[in-house]
Amino acid sequence: MSHCLNGLAVATELYHNTVRRSIETLGRRFAAGIEDIGHCAALLAESAFWILLGRWFKQRVRSSAVIQEMMNIGVNAVPVLTILALANGAMMAMQGIYTLREFGGESQVISGIALSVTREFGVLIAGIVVAARSGSAIAARIGTMQMAQEIDALRVMGISPVRYLVAPILVAMLIMMPLLTVLSNTMAILGGGAFSVMELHISLGTYIERVLTVLAPSDLMQGLGKSLVFGVLIALLASSNGFSANGGAEGLGRATTRSVVLCIGAIVVADMIFTFFLVVR
Numbered sequence: 001m002s003h004c005l006n007g008l009a010v011a012t013e014l015y016h017n018t019v020r021r022s023i024e025t026l027g028r029r030f031a032a033g034i035e036d037i038g039h040c041a042a043l044l045a046e047s048a049f050w051i052l053l054g055r056w057f058k059q060r061v062r063s064s065a066v067i068q069e070m071m072n073i074g075v076n077a078v079p080v081l082t083i084l085a086l087a088n089g090a091m092m093a094m095q096g097i098y099t100l101r102e103f104g105g106e107s108q109v110i111s112g113i114a115l116s117v118t119r120e121f122g123v124l125i126a127g128i129v130v131a132a133r134s135g136s137a138i139a140a141r142i143g144t145m146q147m148a149q150e151i152d153a154l155r156v157m158g159i160s161p162v163r164y165l166v167a168p169i170l171v172a173m174l175i176m177m178p179l180l181t182v183l184s185n186t187m188a189i190l191g192g193g194a195f196s197v198m199e200l201h202i203s204l205g206t207y208i209e210r211v212l213t214v215l216a217p218s219d220l221m222q223g224l225g226k227s228l229v230f231g232v233l234i235a236l237l238a239s240s241n242g243f244s245a246n247g248g249a250e251g252l253g254r255a256t257t258r259s260v261v262l263c264i265g266a267i268v269v270a271d272m273i274f275t276f277f278l279v280v281r
Helices: 002-057 063-073 075-103 106-147 150-156 161-200 204-214 217-243 248-280
Strands: none
Touching: 002 161, 002 217, 063 075, 063 106, 063 161, 075 106, 075 161, 106 150, 106 161, 106 204, 106 217, 106 248, 150 161, 161 204, 161 217, 217 248
16 A cells, blocks of 8 residues: 555656646746847847938948848849749649639639739748748858857947848848739739630730739738738848857757748748738728
8 A cells, every 4th residue: 555655656746747847848938939039129129220320320231231131132032932933823723723613613713813912922922932041041141150259259349240230131121022022923923824824715915904903002012011021020030040049050050940930930920910900800
């Protein structure tokens, strides 16, 4: 009987220890998440300060750095974004036509493509491409500088690392993300049109005319507004993960991976919130 009681006591203690460790782990992760949010907010505030008031302190954000970031973020992403947007538009047309054909409404797929692309999928594809391609590069570059103590060297020389590194990225994101969204919308609509022309036996001119008839300025502005938010999220999350990188090559890999995961996750969650308030409400 005493052995059973001792075993029960040990099991109970193990259970309580496991629960306590789980709660401690959850608390630490929650605190780390709050810290990350605070760090991103601080980066945003400091970047906005240097962008708007830097010239008054004779430390303005360099236009050459902004142009270089625009090239890295936007221009170099055009080929892969074009291919993915075309493929996505064609896929939407395939699914829409073959699904609606059962109900005799395959002609309505044009309206579905136009509205879905401009409101949701065009900006979502652009955001994911930039997050995966540029977000990882930003985190890796800043992380490498952090571990090589180049960030500390900038501070010693009296140069703000946020002004020098983050502010140009933020400005470039705000410029290039809407442009990439327009490109993504155009390519996705053309990709859907290429398949629709073959399946619905209409001309490309008729397809484009129907697309323009369905779309309203508010549909385009909805996607462009999202693109600005997505650009800010990518810039802040990628930079924050770069500044927090440590532990050599392995730590840099973790920071880069975490940057991509958080950027894409933040984009999807932000898009869901936008959709809830703009469509459901």
